[in-house]
Amino acid sequence: MTDTIVKAEKLSKTYKLFAEEIRAVDNVDIEIKKGEFVSLMGPSGSGKTTMLDMIGCLDSVSSGRLEILGRDVSNLPEKKLVEIRRGKIGFIFQDFSLIPSLTALENIQLTLYFAGINRDTSETVKLLERVGLGKRINHLPKQMSGGENQRVAIARSLAANPEFLLADEPTGHLDSETSQEIVNVFKQLNVEDGLTIILATHDSSLGLQTPRTIYLRDGKIDKKEKASA
Numbered sequence: 452m453t454d455t456i457v458k459a460e461k462l463s464k465t466y467k468l469f470a471e472e473i474r475a476v477d478n479v480d481i482e483i484k485k486g487e488f489v490s491l492m493g494p495s496g497s498g499k500t501t502m503l504d505m506i507g508c509l510d511s512v513s514s515g516r517l518e519i520l521g522r523d524v525s526n527l528p529e530k531k532l533v534e535i536r537r538g539k540i541g542f543i544f545q546d547f548s549l550i551p552s553l554t555a556l557e558n559i560q561l562t563l564y565f566a567g568i569n570r571d572t573s574e575t576v577k578l579l580e581r582v583g584l585g586k587r588i589n590h591l592p593k594q595m596s597g598g599e600n601q602r603v604a605i606a607r608s609l610a611a612n613p614e615f616l617l618a619d620e621p622t623g624h625l626d627s628e629t630s631q632e633i634v635n636v637f638k639q640l641n642v643e644d645g646l647t648i649i650l651a652t653h654d655s656s657l658g659l660q661t662p663r664t665i666y667l668r669d670g671k672i673d674k675k676e677k678a679s680a
């Protein structure tokens with residue numbers, strides 16, 4: 452098993468919009484190893500989401516090479532991309548995407564059900580405890596704060612035992628104090644469980660807390676600014 456989670460070489464993504472061609476990601480070289488906690492930072496439109504979507508096998512590659520978990524995914528059809536992302540990659544987005552009529556516990560159980568994974572309820576409860584929600588197991592999303600909803604989403608992303616987590620602006624809907632709490636959960640998962648996490652954010656107060664920061668500007672890596680925090 453490789454310890455390289457992501458290896459991108461001259462990776463590019465081009466969107467065609469009528470006559471216009473937009474190079475959202477432009478010739479990017481990146482290598483991310485198992486156990487790293489990396490933030491992808493850059494202003495709006497710099498290509499963070501496009502980059503994460505390709506790494507997460509949610510979007511295709513236009514040119515260059517992308518290896519995920521040791522497998523070349525650059526030219527794979529959608530069906531194969533689904534196979535790679537299912538179970539192996541955990542996703543956390545800005546909107547928590549929880550089902551309003553289901554409790555914290557049920558939201559996770561439903562995800563497991565659709566993934567075809569059999570888990571004891573006690574294991575799911577442990578996941579919620581892991582993110583500090585031991586007392587919110589039977590709460591509905593509307594009975595929890597935004598930060599708590601995002602913790603449920605984090606627990607849900609962990610339920611299938613993914614090889615790594617991708618978080619795209621996970622604190623976009625949260626105030627600064629709650630955002631810090633969410634980043635602390637990620638730090639804990641990275642330090643204590645060795646989980647690999649890639650976090651996209653435009654918020655430098657959060658992005659600079661990770662051991663490694665990659666800056667994007669106009670779809671390219673901004674080498675001048677690239678430095679470890």
Ligand SMILES: Nc1ncnc2c1ncn2[C@@H]1O[C@H](COP(=O)(O)OP(=O)(O)OP(=O)(O)O)[C@@H](O)[C@H]1O
Pocket residue numbers: 466467468473474475493494495496497498499500501502653
């Ligand atoms: N589906 C699409 N079709 C056309 N252009 C797109 C598409 N998705 C993204 N883009 C363009 O690609 C560029 C990069 O967008 P992207 O969403 O990756 O940036 P971002 O850094 O994540 O921005 P934000 O922080 O605002 O989410 C932008 O110019 C955007 O307008």
